[in-house]
Amino acid sequence: MQPHLRHSMPWIASFVGMLGLIFISHLAWIGHLSSHFIGGSQGDSGLYVWLAASFHADPIQAMHGESSILYPYPLTRSWSDSFLLPSAIVSLLISCGLSLERAYNALFITTLALNGLGVMALARALRLVWIPSFCAGSAFACSSYLTGNFGHPQLQFFFWVPLAWACVLTARDSGPLRWFIAGLCVSASFYCAVYYALFAALGLGVICLLSFQPKEQIIGAISRRVLALTVGLLPIGWLLPSYLRVKGLFGSRGLYEADAFAASGLSYLSFPSFNRLFGSTSHWTHNEANLCAGFVCLSLAVAYVALDLRKQSKGYQATLSLAVAVLAYASSVTDAGITSEIVIALSAWIVLILVTVRAVKDPSSIRIFTAIITLFFALSFGPAGNPHKGEPALAPFTALYYLLPGMDAIRAVSRCGIVVIMGIYIFAALAIRAFFEGRRLQQSALCALLLGMTLVENYTPIFPLDPLPSRPEAFEILSKVTHPNEAAIALPFSGELENGRIKSWSDFATLNTRYALWGAPFQLSLVNGYSGQRSKIITELPAALQEFPSLEAHEWLSRICGLRWVIVVPSLFREWDSAAFERRLLEHRGRFLLEATGSDGSLLIRIEPWTDTPKPFFAPASKALRFDFLPPTPECSVEIYALQRDQQNAVKETLLVNAPILASSGTLHITPNQAQAGHPQVVQVRTLSCSTAFRCSVER
DSSP states (O other): OOHHHHHHHHHHHHHHHHHHHHHHHTGGGTTOTTTEEETOSSHHHHHHHHHHHHHHHOHHHHHTTOOSSSTTOSSGGGSSOOOHHHHHHHHHHHHTTOOHHHHHHHHHHHHHHHHHHHHHHHHHHTTOOHHHHHHHHHHHHTOHHHHHTTTSGGGGOOTHHHHHHHHHSOSSOOOHHHHHHHHHHHHHHHTTOHHHHHHHHHHHHHHHHHOOOTTSOHHHHHHHHHHHHHHHHGGGGGTHHHHHHHHHHHOOOOHHHHHHTOOOGGGGGOOOTTOTTTGGGGGGSOGGGOOOOOHHHHHHHHHHHHHHGGGSOHHHHHHHHHHHHHHHHHTTOOOSSSHHHHHHHHHHHHHHHHHHHHHHHSOOHHHHHHHHHHHHHHHTTTTSSOGGGTOOOOSHHHHHHHHSTTGGGOOOGGGGHHHHHHHHHHHHHHHHHHHTTTOHHHHHHHHHHHHHHHHHHTOOOOOOEEEOOOOOHHHHHHHHHOOTTOEEEEEOOSSOEETTEESOHHHHHHHHHHHHHHHGGGTOEEOOOBTTBOOHHHHHHHHHTTTSSSHHHHHHHTTBTTEEEEEEOGGGSSSOOHHHHHHHHHHTTTTEEEEEEOTTSOEEEEEOOOBOOOSOEEEOTTSOEEEEEESOOTTOEEEEEEEEEOTTOOEEEEEEEEEEOOTTTOEEEEOOOOSSTTSOEEEEEEEESSOOEEEEEEOO
16 A cells, blocks of 8 residues: 555545544435535525525636625625635536535535544644544534534634644644645635634734744744745735625624623523433523533643642632633623623633643644634633723723734624634543553543543534525526616515614525525625624615505615616515505516516516606716716706715715706716625716716616
8 A cells, every 4th residue: 555545544534434424424315415405595605605606607706705685785605705615616517417405515524524534733843642643523513513513614614723733833844835835725715714714824923922942033933924924925915805895884893792692601501402311401501602522522622721720829720610600601791880891801811821831831733723712712802891881991802802903894793602612522532542542442442432422422413404495487587688787686585673773683694695696596696684794775675665665665776787687585574565565566567577477476577667756876986987967958067976984974975977968878887886896886877967867777
């Protein structure tokens, strides 16, 4: 057998073994892999199915951060995770003959096994032998945390993080090549899940600063590592500008969001509600923070840490233990004042500083790894306060929020806990090694027993598994009659409203990701929304469409340049009154025209968007616009302004056109206004000395 093949065989065998354990742990999907989507096709999970489907429909558009939904906003693939790398793999599998469902599920299952291999590689870098490493990786691949987040497909792509750290977290060789490969892992993670790219980069920063040999020139070593890492990070530069422009549009995530999504001490004792044995613990925390790795593994991990601390002074042991206990308790209770917030912040800093100082004094791989786990443990508790309520917010997360680029984009800070879960599994394996030093057979047997107990604890037989909803016929009719520069909107746009605003963002996301999936094969430009980013259109349009068709609906829809079609799906309305709808449609027949009715009852309506409203128009930033005036009176002049908000939220006007309306054509053109590339064009038309209606359209 060739040496390289002999070296690969244990990894191949481990991958196959993990796939087997994953299937045993998730028997519910057997028989559905050709017709359903693992994780579901509704809401957040549906968004990622759409990202994969839309990439296959138009890879060039996707590679530039654009998409056909969330019209007229640009760079909409960067509103959340771009999901480019997984989408490209799904597209390749579809090109090889697989259906979308089979391709998507094949990638999903493979990713779970790769999570196990990534953790296994990291355990091997920490000098664990094959069996304990395999057991730690398998436990992670089948953990309740991953299963509980099947509805967030991007969160399954964690394996890049341990792979990046495994490249350099070893005393044998951490030269420039390994740092370059680690940088490539971060880049790959960026195109799967941006959160994990930040996690990987943060861990690499800790390793870079702490992992030095005694005789090594620190400045020179840091320079070489940073240079190699930077070269590996260069692929991020392709789409990073898009993310920065979108961030410029919507702003940073506020600390109040991180505080709302922070973990607590009880989070590390709670399982997702789908867990067979311990699902009742899910109510101890919020849904984003069910972070229990398993009570047996957690107990062993605590025992390992206690054993590892025996060489430290009694004062060090007592201080660290007390700080962890206080942090866990204070974060799990509430009080009327700010005492608990201050205690959380202080105890988190104490834990982090004590562990980091020890790693500085003894920069071995295991000490550095422990420091990384401790850092993410402290970060998972968030800022420890909501500044909007006058709370202090002095925890370690707040410091990184202001100092480290990208950390201000994190909302669900409890997701830092996935690193802690991984650490618990590795620490549990290290505990068995420490308790049975030199006895390989006993170590292997106990690790196998531990894996079995952990799989039972984490058994989650129920999880989202949905087929693609049946597409209304109106979408197919529209694909045959629409022009490439025309956009559409599907109704109902939102569910129930409260004070004119969306009451359930979950229902809103479910509706609009469903429309996105239905329109993906046809690349229809859709005015819709996603709850992760709340634009002006998303917040104001639902109230205007509540009594569609109506004068208010026509005025608002006419302000979206190029919007020509409305798809109405009666089956999705909470209450559908066909007689009232037909009466309103007849009343506004000069504004809305019924184009076709599908055999399933879905409706396709054309908008006649002539208007004389002075309100601003929204249009794609990358497109030239055309304004048609009726009637085209030669005595009338028109001014067209671009509207732009500054950082103080004041509106700045820039004159784009000041010209008479031509009697022959009644048409004016303006070139793309891309002063703010992350925003849509916002323009305002003012007619002078006349009264005339006009229509906005997008040009090729």
